[in-house]
Amino acid sequence: xxxxxxxxxFVLTTMLLLRESSHAGAMRNDAAANKDTxxxxxxxxxxxxxxxxxxxxxxxxxxxxxxxxxxIDLLKALASMxxxxxxxxxxxxxxxxxxxxxxxxxxxxxxxxxxxxxxxxAPLTVTSAREEVVSFTTPFxxxxxxxLLRKDTMSQEMSFFHFLAPFSKETWTGLLFAYILxxxxxxxxxxxxxxxxxxxxxxxxxxxxxNSLWFGAGALALQGVTPRPKALSVxxxxxxxxxxxxALLAAYIANFTALLSSGSxxxxxxxxxDLVKQRKLEFGTLDGSSTFYYFKNSKNPIHQMIYEYMxxxxxxxxxxxxxxxVQRVMDSNYAFIGESISQDLAAARHCxxxxxxxxxxxxxFGIATAQASPWTKKLSIAxxxxxxxxxxxxxxxxxxxxxxxxxxxxxxxxLQPQALGGLFLTLxxxxxxxxxxxxxxxxxxxxxxxxxxxxxxxxxxxxEMCTRLRIKENTRQSQETSxxxxx
Numbered sequence: 226x227x228x229x230x231x232x233x234x235f236v237l238t239t240m241l242l243l244r245e246s247s248h249a250g251a252m253r254n255d256a257a258a259n260k261d262t263x264x265x266x267x268x269x270x271x272x273x274x275x276x277x278x279x280x281x282x283x284x285x286x287x288x289x290x291x292x293x294x295x296x297i298d299l300l301k302a303l304a305s306m307x308x309x310x311x312x313x314x315x316x317x318x319x320x321x322x323x324x325x326x327x328x329x330x331x332x333x334x335x336x337x338x339x340x341x342x343x344x345x346x347a348p349l350t351v352t353s354a355r356e357e358v359v360s361f362t363t364p365f366x367x368x369x370x371x372x373l374l375r376k377d378t379m380s381q382e383m384s385f386f387h388f389l390a391p392f393s394k395e396t397w398t399g400l401l402f403a404y405i406l407x408x409x410x411x412x413x414x415x416x417x418x419x420x421x422x423x424x425x426x427x428x429x430x431x432x433x434x435x436n437s438l439w440f441g442a443g444a445l446a447l448q449g450v451t452p453r454p455k456a457l458s459v460x461x462x463x464x465x466x467x468x469x470x471x472a473l474l475a476a477y478i479a480n481f482t483a484l485l486s487s488g489s490x491x492x493x494x495x496x497x498x499d500l501v502k503q504r505k506l507e508f509g510t511l512d513g514s515s516t517f518y519y520f521k522n523s524k525n526p527i528h529q530m531i532y533e534y535m536x537x538x539x540x541x542x543x544x545x546x547x548x549x550x551v552q553r554v555m556d557s558n559y560a561f562i563g564e565s566i567s568q569d570l571a572a573a574r575h576c577x578x579x580x581x582x583x584x585x586x587x588x589x590f591g592i593a594t595a596q597a598s599p600w601t602k603k604l605s606i607a608x609x610x611x612x613x614x615x616x617x618x619x620x621x622x623x624x625x626x627x628x629x630x631x632x633x634x635x636x637x638x639x640l641q642p643q644a645l646g647g648l649f650l651t652l653x654x655x656x657x658x659x660x661x662x663x664x665x666x667x668x669x670x671x672x673x674x675x676x677x678x679x680x681x682x683x684x685x686x687x688x689e690m691c692t693r694l695r696i697k698e699n700t701r702q703s704q705e706t707s708x709x710x711x712x
Contacts, residue, residue, distance in 0.1 A: 274311045274600070276300060277333045277342035279321065281547050283570060283624040284348045295624045296346045299365060302616060306607045307600075314342065319546065321349055322593075323513040331513065334359055337595055344600060345593040348564065350515040352588070360596050362605040364589025365617060370516055371565035372500055372508070372581040373551070373572070378558050391480035393639040400473070403652055404441055407466050410656045411437040411459065414663040416693045419670040420456035425693050432459070444470045458662035465655025472648050480640050496583040500560060501530050508560040509535050509542030511550065516563055517543070519586050531562070554578060566590075573627030667693075 278285045284296040292313055304311055322334025322345075330338055333345040337359050350368075351361045389397065415421045415432030422430045431452035432440075443450030444467050454460045494500050500508055508531070510516045520532035535542055542559075544550040550561040551571045555578065561568070568580045592608070594601045611617050642649075671686035 271308060271310045274309055274343040275341070276311050276313045277316050277336045277345045278313060278347040279316050279319065279333065281348055281567070282574075285315075295620055296348070298620050298623075299611075299617075300346050302611055303604060303607050306610065307603055316347075320513055321347070321511075321515070322355060323518070324354070330358060334593065337593055340595070343594070343598075344604070348567065348590050349593055350564070350588050351591040352515045352518070354518070355515075355593070358596070359593045360598060360601045361591035361593055362601060363608045364591045365608050365611075366566060366590040366621070368564045368566040368588060368590065369584035370519060370562060370586040371568050371584045372494065372497065373554055373561040373563065373568040374494060374506070374579055374581060375554050376577050376579050378506060388481070390484055391477050391640060393641050395642050396640055396645065399642050399645075399649065403469070403649060404445075407462065407469075407652065407656060408434070408437040408441045410462055410659060411440060411454075411466075414458045414462060414659050415454070415456070417660075417663040417690070418456040418458045418666045419689075420666055421454065421459050422693065441466060445474075447471075447474070456663070456666065458659045458666060461662055462656060462659035465652055465659070469648060469652045469655075473645070476640060476645065494560070494581050496581070497531060497585065498527050500581075501527055501534075506558050506560045507538075507542055508562055509538070509544060509550075510562040511547065512539070512543040512545060514563070515588075516586075520562075551575070551578075570625050573625055573629060576629040 278292075278296055280286065283294050285292055285294045297313070300311060300313070316333045316336060318331055318335075320332030322330055322332035325331050329335060333342070333347060333349060334355055336342040337345055348366070349355075351364060355361070392400070412432055412434045415437070416430060421432070422428060432454075436452060440450055440452070440463070444463075447470070454463050494503065494506075500506070510520075517532075517535065520528045520535070523529065523532070544553060544561075547563070547567060550563065553559045554561050554571075555575060565580060565584045568578075572578045572580055592604050594604070608617075667689060668682075668686060671689055672682050674680075674689075675682040675685045
């Protein structure tokens with residue numbers, strides 16, 4: 226009996242323990258389920274924004290059935306900071322936003338006005354007309370209006386005097402003046418120095434002005450020519466001229482080599498005025514873009530000429546998409562006028578393209594929202610934070626990376642006189658030293674001669690100076706005198 230009671234007690238105890246264990250396990254499962262619901266709850270309660278955008282490299286692109294690009298990365302960063310979810314849709318008509326003929330807005334601006342989208346994250350330019358109907362955040366990218374060209378269509382044909390290109394006109398003028406001045410100093414010093422020309426009445430001076438010009442030209446060609454200087458004063462001028470020519474030739478060869486290797490001689494189209502004056506290239510922009518209306522509303526005469534050209538030929542020169550514009554620049558004689566930052570990307574991706582130096586109409590890309598939307602202020606602050614943290618610069622470098630070999634090469638330019646200022650100064654000092662040395666040599670000879678003839682040194686110096694500077698006349702007179710005597 227005792228054994229039966231113990232057995233019944235053991236069975237009841239085991240059943241109770243199993244029941245409690247099962248109940249505890251169920252309670253833990255319920256708690257875990259409730260915890261998962263708490264984690265998903267906030268995600269489900271996040272506000273969802275409908276984002277409209279436009280396909281344009283590198284802002285928004287389709288890769289492996291997914292959207293990626295600069296604007297997609299920017300949108301992810303903003304959603305993480307402001308805690309919202311989003312749904313991206315590509316604009317239906319493929320346009321940015323402009324007023325149509327019936328007065329309605331097209332593109333992304335129109336979708337926001339029709340409440341088909343909450344915000345527009347795209348390379349959308351902030352303009353006064355758009356600002357009147359929608360609100361914009363702080364610009365996340367700064368840009369302007371530039372000219373995109375193909376390198377071979379805008380390159381100049383080499384002129385007959387292309388070898389003069391390494392130096393500017395001012396530099397060549399300075400070099401010609403330095404050459405003539407140096408040759409004149411050689412001619413003058415060779416006459417004044419008694420060590421070079423001891424007996425003016427009996428000896429012939431080989432350093433005539435023509436011979437001095439020949440001597441200077443020979444030094445430019447790194448060739449030794451006669452006459453050869455004997456006096457210290459003449460040698461000083463000759464030596465300083467040789468050093469000058471060596472440094473000059475080194476600068477010329479280096480700059481000419483840079484010109485030939487760069488293949489980027491002075492661009493014939495530097496500005497929008499150059500674009501209007503030429504007749505080789507057609508030019509246009511995106512149809513209905515802010516760039517088109519910029520030229521339409523501008524009071525600048527050059528800009529008005531550009532607008533009139535595009536408006537008269539709008540069916541032929543205006544393009545529908547940015548990709549079409551880049552392809553047309555690459556395939557034909559066409560210059561595309563558009564956002565400079567997008568043109569920089571095209572030049573980075575296609576090494577045969579280049580952007581002209583001038584950029585006008587500074588503007589920015591902003592995020593468009595409905596007027597009085599609470600998201601405008603939040604998004605503006607978030608964009609400023611991303612800029613201050615360097616995230617916008619990181620995205621810029623990420624999506625504008627180039628594979629062109631010469632992406633960082635500076636544009637070549639002719640050598641200006643300022644770059645050779647020290648060289649010209651050294652030459653001037655050398656010429657001055659040579660003239661001073663010649664005067665000293667002549668003064669020493671006059672002092673010795675004055676002691677023999679019992680005359681003042683100044684009078685002897687003056688006579689020597691006049692004799693040497695007027696030697697042709699004196700020689701002619703002496704020859705006439707000697708001829709009469711022989712007769």
